[in-house]
Amino acid sequence: MFPSYRSRYLPAMTLREIAALPDKAWAPVIVVCGAIEQHGPHLPVAVDSLLGQVWVEQSLARLPADASCYLAPPITIGKSNEHTGFPGTLFISKDTLRLQLLAIARQIHAWGFRQLAIIHTHGGNFAVTGYTLREITATYGLRCGVLSPKVDLGLPAQEMAFGYHANTAETALLLAVAPQYVDMSGAVCEYAGSITDPGQLRAERAPATMAWITSDLSKSGIMGDATAGTAEQGHAWVAKTAQGMADAIAETCRVGRAAVGL
Ligand SMILES: [Zn+2]
Incomplete structure:
Protein backbone atom coordinates (compact mmCIF):
# COMPACT_ATOMS: atom_id res chain seq x y z
CA MET A 1 0.00 0.00 0.00
CA PHE A 2 2.59 2.56 1.11
CA PRO A 3 6.07 2.82 -0.39
CA SER A 4 9.13 1.25 1.23
CA TYR A 5 10.05 4.65 2.70
CA ARG A 6 6.86 4.75 4.75
CA SER A 7 8.63 6.27 7.78
CA ARG A 8 9.46 9.34 5.68
CA TYR A 9 6.28 9.48 3.60
CA LEU A 10 3.97 12.18 5.00
CA PRO A 11 0.72 10.67 3.64
CA ALA A 12 1.45 7.50 5.63
CA MET A 13 1.62 9.34 8.96
CA THR A 14 -1.03 10.28 11.46
CA LEU A 15 -1.54 13.90 12.40
CA ARG A 16 0.11 13.22 15.76
CA GLU A 17 3.15 11.71 14.09
CA ILE A 18 3.51 14.73 11.82
CA ALA A 19 3.06 17.12 14.74
CA ALA A 20 5.76 15.29 16.72
CA LEU A 153 27.10 9.25 -17.50
CA GLY A 154 29.96 9.11 -20.00
CA LEU A 155 27.63 9.45 -22.98
CA PRO A 156 28.94 10.17 -26.50
CA ALA A 157 29.01 13.83 -27.62
CA GLN A 158 26.14 13.32 -30.08
CA GLU A 159 23.87 11.94 -27.34
CA MET A 160 24.97 14.68 -24.94
CA ALA A 161 23.99 17.32 -27.49
CA PHE A 162 20.81 15.79 -28.94
CA GLY A 163 19.64 13.06 -26.56
CA TYR A 164 16.69 14.82 -24.94
CA HIS A 165 13.97 12.28 -24.36
CA ALA A 166 13.33 8.53 -24.28
CA ASN A 167 17.06 8.53 -24.98
CA THR A 168 19.97 6.25 -24.12
CA ALA A 169 19.84 7.19 -20.44
CA GLU A 170 16.10 6.77 -19.92
CA THR A 171 16.10 3.49 -21.84
CA ALA A 172 19.01 2.13 -19.81
CA LEU A 173 17.44 3.21 -16.52
CA LEU A 174 14.16 1.50 -17.36
CA LEU A 175 15.95 -1.65 -18.51
CA ALA A 176 17.62 -1.67 -15.08
CA VAL A 177 14.62 -0.98 -12.85
CA ALA A 178 11.58 -2.19 -14.81
CA PRO A 179 12.68 -4.32 -17.79
CA GLN A 180 9.27 -5.95 -18.00
CA TYR A 181 7.87 -2.60 -19.21
CA VAL A 182 10.41 -2.07 -22.00
CA ASP A 183 9.89 -3.23 -25.57
CA MET A 184 13.27 -2.84 -27.25
CA SER A 185 11.77 -3.88 -30.60
CA GLY A 186 10.33 -0.33 -30.71
CA ALA A 187 13.61 1.41 -29.84
CA VAL A 188 15.15 3.58 -32.57
CA CYS A 189 17.86 6.19 -32.92
CA GLU A 190 16.34 9.52 -33.90
CA TYR A 191 18.24 12.79 -33.55
CA ALA A 192 16.97 16.28 -34.40
CA GLY A 193 20.43 17.24 -35.64
CA SER A 194 24.08 16.31 -35.65
CA ILE A 195 27.07 17.72 -33.82
CA THR A 196 28.75 17.96 -37.24
CA ASP A 197 26.02 20.29 -38.55
CA PRO A 198 27.22 23.84 -39.17
CA GLY A 199 25.78 26.48 -36.85
CA GLN A 200 24.81 26.29 -33.22
CA LEU A 201 21.03 26.85 -33.17
CA ARG A 202 19.68 23.75 -31.48
CA ALA A 203 16.63 22.78 -29.46
CA GLU A 204 18.65 22.58 -26.23
CA ARG A 205 22.18 22.69 -24.83
CA ALA A 206 23.59 25.20 -27.33
CA PRO A 207 24.56 28.88 -27.43
CA ALA A 208 21.38 29.60 -29.39
CA THR A 209 18.24 27.60 -28.65
CA MET A 210 14.64 27.62 -29.81
CA ALA A 211 11.29 26.86 -28.27
CA TRP A 212 10.14 23.46 -29.52
CA ILE A 213 7.49 20.83 -29.23
CA THR A 214 8.33 17.20 -29.77
CA SER A 215 6.63 16.90 -33.14
CA ASP A 216 9.07 19.55 -34.46
CA LEU A 217 11.98 17.28 -33.63
CA SER A 218 10.86 13.67 -33.79
CA LYS A 219 8.52 11.31 -35.62
CA SER A 220 8.87 8.38 -33.22
CA GLY A 221 8.68 10.42 -30.01
CA ILE A 222 12.28 9.45 -29.25
CA MET A 223 14.92 12.19 -29.20
CA GLY A 224 18.20 10.38 -28.85
CA ASP A 225 19.60 6.90 -29.36
CA ALA A 226 17.27 4.53 -27.54
CA THR A 227 18.97 1.51 -29.10
CA ALA A 228 22.19 2.19 -27.16
CA GLY A 229 20.71 1.82 -23.68
CA THR A 230 21.62 -1.30 -21.71
CA ALA A 231 20.55 -2.64 -18.31
CA GLU A 232 24.18 -2.79 -17.22
CA GLN A 233 24.64 0.96 -17.82
CA GLY A 234 21.29 1.56 -16.17
CA HIS A 235 22.28 -0.18 -12.94
CA ALA A 236 25.51 1.82 -12.74
CA TRP A 237 23.68 5.11 -13.43
ZN1 LIG B 1 11.39 11.13 -19.57
Missing part, protein backbone atom coordinates in the same frame (compact mmCIF):
# COMPACT_ATOMS: atom_id res chain seq x y z
CA LEU A 21 8.46 15.15 14.02
CA PRO A 22 11.53 16.59 15.76
CA ASP A 23 13.44 17.99 12.78
CA LYS A 24 10.92 20.10 10.88
CA ALA A 25 13.05 23.22 11.24
CA TRP A 26 15.74 21.83 8.95
CA ALA A 27 14.72 18.52 7.32
CA PRO A 28 13.43 19.23 3.81
CA VAL A 29 10.07 18.09 2.54
CA ILE A 30 10.75 16.67 -0.91
CA VAL A 31 8.24 16.97 -3.73
CA VAL A 32 9.00 14.71 -6.68
CA CYS A 33 7.83 16.35 -9.91
CA GLY A 34 7.33 13.90 -12.75
CA ALA A 35 5.16 13.47 -15.80
CA ILE A 36 2.94 11.07 -17.69
CA GLU A 37 3.91 11.51 -21.31
CA GLN A 38 4.83 9.61 -24.42
CA HIS A 39 8.30 8.05 -24.26
CA GLY A 40 8.57 6.62 -27.74
CA PRO A 41 7.35 3.23 -28.94
CA HIS A 42 9.49 1.27 -26.47
CA LEU A 43 8.92 2.81 -23.02
CA PRO A 44 5.79 3.28 -20.85
CA VAL A 45 4.33 6.74 -20.51
CA ALA A 46 4.99 6.73 -16.74
CA VAL A 47 8.80 6.73 -17.13
CA ASP A 48 9.35 10.11 -15.44
CA SER A 49 7.01 9.41 -12.54
CA LEU A 50 8.44 5.93 -12.09
CA LEU A 51 12.02 7.22 -12.04
CA GLY A 52 11.05 9.72 -9.35
CA GLN A 53 10.13 6.83 -7.07
CA VAL A 54 13.40 5.08 -7.95
CA TRP A 55 15.46 8.15 -6.96
CA VAL A 56 13.59 8.46 -3.68
CA GLU A 57 13.86 4.79 -2.71
CA GLN A 58 17.46 4.46 -3.76
CA SER A 59 18.70 7.76 -2.30
CA LEU A 60 16.94 7.29 1.05
CA ALA A 61 18.71 3.94 1.36
CA ARG A 62 22.00 5.86 1.06
CA LEU A 63 21.15 8.78 3.35
CA PRO A 64 23.74 9.40 6.10
CA ALA A 65 22.51 8.95 9.68
CA ASP A 66 22.66 12.68 10.49
CA ALA A 67 20.48 13.64 7.51
CA SER A 68 16.70 13.57 7.34
CA CYS A 69 13.89 14.43 4.96
CA TYR A 70 10.20 13.77 4.38
CA LEU A 71 8.26 13.03 1.23
CA ALA A 72 5.14 14.82 0.09
CA PRO A 73 2.93 12.90 -2.34
CA PRO A 74 4.55 13.11 -5.76
CA ILE A 75 3.22 15.25 -8.57
CA THR A 76 2.79 12.63 -11.26
CA ILE A 77 1.09 14.64 -14.00
CA GLY A 78 3.30 17.54 -15.00
CA LYS A 79 3.56 20.36 -17.49
CA SER A 80 4.01 18.25 -20.65
CA ASN A 81 2.25 20.26 -23.34
CA GLU A 82 5.36 19.85 -25.51
CA HIS A 83 4.40 16.20 -26.02
CA THR A 84 0.86 16.78 -27.26
CA GLY A 85 0.01 15.10 -30.53
CA PHE A 86 1.21 11.70 -29.28
CA PRO A 87 -1.08 9.24 -27.48
CA GLY A 88 -0.25 8.71 -23.84
CA THR A 89 0.53 12.26 -22.79
CA LEU A 90 -1.40 13.80 -19.91
CA PHE A 91 -0.57 17.29 -18.77
CA ILE A 92 -1.58 20.10 -16.48
CA SER A 93 -1.01 23.78 -17.20
CA LYS A 94 1.87 25.80 -15.83
CA ASP A 95 -0.66 27.60 -13.63
CA THR A 96 -2.01 24.35 -12.18
CA LEU A 97 1.51 23.14 -11.42
CA ARG A 98 2.33 26.45 -9.75
CA LEU A 99 -0.86 26.35 -7.68
CA GLN A 100 -0.25 22.75 -6.63
CA LEU A 101 3.24 23.59 -5.40
CA LEU A 102 1.97 26.70 -3.61
CA ALA A 103 -0.75 24.62 -1.91
CA ILE A 104 1.77 22.04 -0.69
CA ALA A 105 4.15 24.78 0.49
CA ARG A 106 1.43 26.67 2.36
CA GLN A 107 0.37 23.59 4.29
CA ILE A 108 3.77 22.16 5.12
CA HIS A 109 4.74 25.60 6.38
CA ALA A 110 1.64 25.59 8.58
CA TRP A 111 2.64 22.16 9.92
CA GLY A 112 6.01 23.60 10.95
CA PHE A 113 8.37 22.63 8.13
CA ARG A 114 10.85 25.24 6.95
CA GLN A 115 12.54 23.58 3.93
CA LEU A 116 11.16 22.38 0.61
CA ALA A 117 13.11 20.58 -2.12
CA ILE A 118 12.14 19.39 -5.57
CA ILE A 119 13.37 16.28 -7.34
CA HIS A 120 12.82 16.68 -11.06
CA THR A 121 12.43 13.85 -13.51
CA HIS A 122 10.83 15.88 -16.30
CA GLY A 123 12.51 18.85 -17.97
CA GLY A 124 9.20 20.50 -18.89
CA ASN A 125 8.56 21.30 -15.22
CA PHE A 126 11.87 23.15 -14.64
CA ALA A 127 10.84 26.60 -15.75
CA VAL A 128 7.61 26.57 -13.72
CA THR A 129 9.18 25.32 -10.51
CA GLY A 130 12.00 27.87 -10.87
CA TYR A 131 9.77 30.90 -10.51
CA THR A 132 7.33 29.13 -8.17
CA LEU A 133 10.03 28.24 -5.63
CA ARG A 134 11.08 31.87 -5.56
CA GLU A 135 7.45 32.87 -5.00
CA ILE A 136 7.16 30.31 -2.16
CA THR A 137 10.28 31.67 -0.48
CA ALA A 138 9.02 35.23 -0.79
CA THR A 139 5.50 34.36 0.41
CA TYR A 140 6.05 31.79 3.17
CA GLY A 141 9.72 32.19 4.04
CA LEU A 142 10.39 28.53 3.29
CA ARG A 143 13.92 27.76 2.15
CA CYS A 144 13.43 26.12 -1.26
CA GLY A 145 15.70 24.36 -3.69
CA VAL A 146 16.17 21.68 -6.29
CA LEU A 147 18.04 18.41 -5.78
CA SER A 148 19.82 17.75 -9.03
CA PRO A 149 23.20 16.06 -8.69
CA LYS A 150 25.51 16.43 -11.64
CA VAL A 151 26.33 12.89 -12.72
CA ASP A 152 28.64 12.18 -15.64
CA VAL A 238 20.98 4.37 -10.85
CA ALA A 239 23.67 3.84 -8.20
CA LYS A 240 25.64 6.96 -9.18
CA THR A 241 22.61 9.23 -9.39
CA ALA A 242 21.07 7.92 -6.17
CA GLN A 243 24.33 8.54 -4.31
CA GLY A 244 24.46 12.06 -5.76
CA MET A 245 20.87 12.61 -4.66
CA ALA A 246 21.60 11.35 -1.13
CA ASP A 247 24.59 13.72 -0.94
CA ALA A 248 22.38 16.60 -2.12
CA ILE A 249 19.75 15.83 0.55
CA ALA A 250 22.48 15.68 3.22
CA GLU A 251 23.84 19.03 2.08
CA THR A 252 20.35 20.56 2.23
CA CYS A 253 20.08 19.30 5.82
CA ARG A 254 23.49 20.72 6.74
CA VAL A 255 22.57 24.16 5.37
CA GLY A 256 19.10 23.93 6.96
CA ARG A 257 20.58 23.17 10.40
CA ALA A 258 23.07 26.02 10.06
CA ALA A 259 20.23 28.39 9.15
CA VAL A 260 18.51 27.69 12.48
CA GLY A 261 21.72 27.62 14.49
CA LEU A 262 22.00 23.85 14.99
